[in-house]
Amino acid sequence: MIINHPLLGPRDAQEFVYLGDARLIERPDGMAEGAPQAFHDHVYLRDNPAGEHRELWYHEQGDRSWLVVTRNTVTHEITGVELARDVARAKGRSR
Amino acid sequence: MAALSGALRFAMAEIQGFVSVLPGVAARPPGIVAANEPLPEGNTRMRYSGLRVIREALTGHRGWTPVWRDPAPQASYDYVIVGGGGHGLATAYYLAKEFRQARIAVLEKGYLGGGNVGRNTTIIRSNYLLDGNEPFYEFSMKLWEGMEQDFNYNAMVSQRGIINLFHTDAARDAATRRGNAMILHGADAEILDREQVRAMYPFLNFDNARFPIKGALMQRRGGTARHDAVAWGYARGADLRGVDLIQNCEVTGMRIENGRILGVETTRGFVGAKKVGVAVAGSSSKVMAHAGMRLPIESHVLQAFVSEGLKPLIDGVMTFGAGHFYVSQSDKGGLVFGGDIDGYNSYAQRGNLPVIEDVAEGGMALMPMIGRARLLRTWGGIMDMSMDGSPIIDRTPVEGLYFNGGWCYGGFKATPASGWCFAHLLATDRPHETATAYRFDRFMKGLAIDEKGQGPTPNLH
Numbered sequence A: 001m002i003i004n005h006p007l008l009g010p011r012d013a014q015e016f017v018y019l020g021d022a023r024l025i026e027r028p029d030g031m032a033e034g035a036p037q038a039f040h041d042h043v044y045l046r047d048n049p050a051g052e053h054r055e056l057w058y059h060e061q062g063d064r065s066w067l068v069v070t071r072n073t074v075t076h077e078i079t080g081v082e083l084a085r086d087v088a089r090a091k092g093r094s095r
Numbered sequence B: 001m002a003a004l005s006g007a008l009r010f011a012m013a014e015i016q017g018f019v020s021v022l023p024g025v026a027a028r029p030p031g032i033v034a035a036n037e038p039l040p041e042g043n044t045r046m047r048y049s050g051l052r053v054i055r056e057a058l059t060g061h062r063g064w065t066p067v068w069r070d071p072a073p074q075a076s077y078d079y080v081i082v083g084g085g086g087h088g089l090a091t092a093y094y095l096a097k098e099f100r101q102a103r104i105a106v107l108e109k110g111y112l113g114g115g116n117v118g119r120n121t122t123i124i125r126s127n128y129l130l131d132g133n134e135p136f137y138e139f140s141m142k143l144w145e146g147m148e149q150d151f152n153y154n155a156m157v158s159q160r161g162i163i164n165l166f167h168t169d170a171a172r173d174a175a176t177r178r179g180n181a182m183i184l185h186g187a188d189a190e191i192l193d194r195e196q197v198r199a200m201y202p203f204l205n206f207d208n209a210r211f212p213i214k215g216a217l218m219q220r221r222g223g224t225a226r227h228d229a230v231a232w233g234y235a236r237g238a239d240l241r242g243v244d245l246i247q248n249c250e251v252t253g254m255r256i257e258n259g260r261i262l263g264v265e266t267t268r269g270f271v272g273a274k275k276v277g278v279a280v281a282g283s284s285s286k287v288m289a290h291a292g293m294r295l296p297i298e299s300h301v302l303q304a305f306v307s308e309g310l311k312p313l314i315d316g317v318m319t320f321g322a323g324h325f326y327v328s329q330s331d332k333g334g335l336v337f338g339g340d341i342d343g344y345n346s347y348a349q350r351g352n353l354p355v356i357e358d359v360a361e362g363g364m365a366l367m368p369m370i371g372r373a374r375l376l377r378t379w380g381g382i383m384d385m386s387m388d389g390s391p392i393i394d395r396t397p398v399e400g401l402y403f404n405g406g407w408c409y410g411g412f413k414a415t416p417a418s419g420w421c422f423a424h425l426l427a428t429d430r431p432h433e434t435a436t437a438y439r440f441d442r443f444m445k446g447l448a449i450d451e452k453g454q455g456p457t458p459n460l461h
C-alpha cells in the first residue's frame, strides 16, 4: 500500500507504524462524570467496520508525523490522508 | 511414502473408531453421555470403519453417500449457532452430544469450513503461560487426543511435537517459566539444549550472528491436525445428531425486543431462536453490530504459505523466536509456514507483499535451505484480534444472545474446547470451569489476559 503523505508525497506503507481507529484521538475527559466507562470504551472498544475506516499511521521511518488515513478495509484502497495534527485541531483538541 | 502412511493412518483411525463402538463404557458425570453412544433413533447412516474402507475400495467407491444433509431452515429452533467454522460446528456437536440439547441449527453464510478453519496452519498446542488460558488450552489438547474416536472421523491429529526456539539467556528463562506453568496445569513441557535441537534439525542456522539458537521449549503432545477434516468431523457428528447445518445463509440482522433475542434475520428469511450463539471469528464485529454492540476486537489479515512438495524434512512443528516465523511439513510434503499478521484492519482475506517478504526473511534466517524451495501458494484469513490477545466466551447484555470470539491467530487449537465451553454456557448459562476468565468485563475490571504484555494494541498480540 502507498500512503500519499500530505507533506512528503507517496510513501510505502512499510515506513509507517499502524495504531488503529482514528477515534483514539478523541481521548475522554478524565474529570467528567462516568469517566471510567468512557475510558474503557475509548481504550478497548472499536467499531471495526468492513468498508471505510479512518485510522492512525505513524511515519516512524520518515518525518515522525501522525497521519489520519482513510482506507477501505475490504479493498485496501486509500482515499484520503490528513495530518493527524490538523484533524485534532479541527476538533478543537490541539493547541 | 507420505501418501502411503497417510492412507494407513486413515485406515487405522477408522478401525479404531469402528472398534470403539463396542460396549463397555466407563461411568461419566450425569448429563454427559459417553463417547460413541448409539445415535438417535431412526438414524441408520453408517459409521466409518476399516472394513468399510476396504469394501468401498474394491467396489469403486460407489457406496459413499453425502456426509451431511442440506436442510432448509425451520421457522424456529431452541439454539441457533451463527457461523459454520470450527467453533460453531464444535459448539453444535457438543450441545447435541454432551449436553443433550435438541432443535439446534448452525447458520453459515458461505459453505461449512470455508473460513479460518480451512485457512489455518493447523498447529495445535497447549503451551500458554497465564492462569486464565493454560487450563483451557490443556482441556482442548485432551479433547484433541480423543476427538477422532469421539466423532468417528479421521481428523489426522498428529502429536508430532512443537518446539519454540530461544536465542538468548533471557528467552531461556522465559521459556522455562512457561514450561513450569504448563506442567503446573497438567500439560507436558521440556527444555531442550542446543545439542538436542541440533540432533533433531541439524540444518538450522545455529550460529546466526544475531539470533544463535540456544535451545527450545518442547511440547511433545503438540502437533498438527487436518483442519478441514476437523470441521467436517464436527459437522457430520452434529448432523448425525439432528443438528440442521444450513449453508448459504447469512445472518443480516437480529430481532431483539425488550432486551431479549427472538431470532435472527437471514438471507433465507427469519429464523426464530430461544438462544443465539455467535461464533463468526473475523466477522465478529459485523455480526454483533446487529445487536448494537461494539467489541474489544479488530479484524486483521493473517497470511500463510505452502511450498512445493519436498521429501520428509521437518517431522514436527518449529517456531523461530527472533523473527516471527513458524513451519511444519504437511503429509503431502509441502512446507507450511507463516509469520506475523499484516498489522492493519482488514476484511480482505488476502494480504500484501511486505509480510510475504518478512516471512521469507524469517525462514531464511532460521533455515537457509528454504531458499531453494519454491513457494506454491499464499492465502489469508481474517483474524478476530482482541485487545489482550485472548478470547471471549460470554453472555451479552441481550438476554439469550451469547458470544464466542477474539481468537486471534490461535483459535484452531482451541476448536474442541471452545465448542465444548460455548455449548456449556449456552446449555447451562454458566461458564465452563476452564473458561471463567474469558469475560467481556475483564477489560473494565483490569483483568486482561495478556500473554505478550502488549496492552490494548491488537496488531501486536
Ligand SMILES: Cc1cc2nc3c(=O)[nH]c(=O)nc-3n(C[C@H](O)[C@H](O)[C@H](O)COP(=O)(O)OP(=O)(O)OC[C@H]3O[C@@H](n4cnc5c(N)ncnc54)[C@H](O)[C@@H]3O)c2cc1C
Residues within 6 Å of the ligand: B082, B083, B084, B085, B086, B087, B088, B107, B108, B109, B110, B111, B112, B113, B114, B115, B116, B117, B118, B119, B120, B121, B122, B123, B124, B249, B250, B251, B252, B279, B280, B281, B282, B283, B287, B302, B303, B304, B338, B379, B380, B381, B382, B383, B407, B408, B409, B410, B411, B412, B413, B414
Ligand atoms: C493463515 C492462518 C493461520 C492460522 N494458523 C493457526 C494455527 O496454526 N493454530 C491455531 O490454533 N490457529 C490458527 N489460526 C486461527 C484459527 O484458524 C482461527 O482462530 C479459528 O479457525 C477461528 O474459529 P472458526 O473456525 O470458528 O472460524 P471460521 O472458520 O472463520 O468460522 C466463522 C464462520 O462464520 C461465518 N460467518 C461470518 N459472518 C456470518 C454471518 N453474518 N452469518 C452466517 N455466518 C457467518 C463465516 O463464513 C465462517 O465460515 C490461523 C488462521 C489463519 C487465517
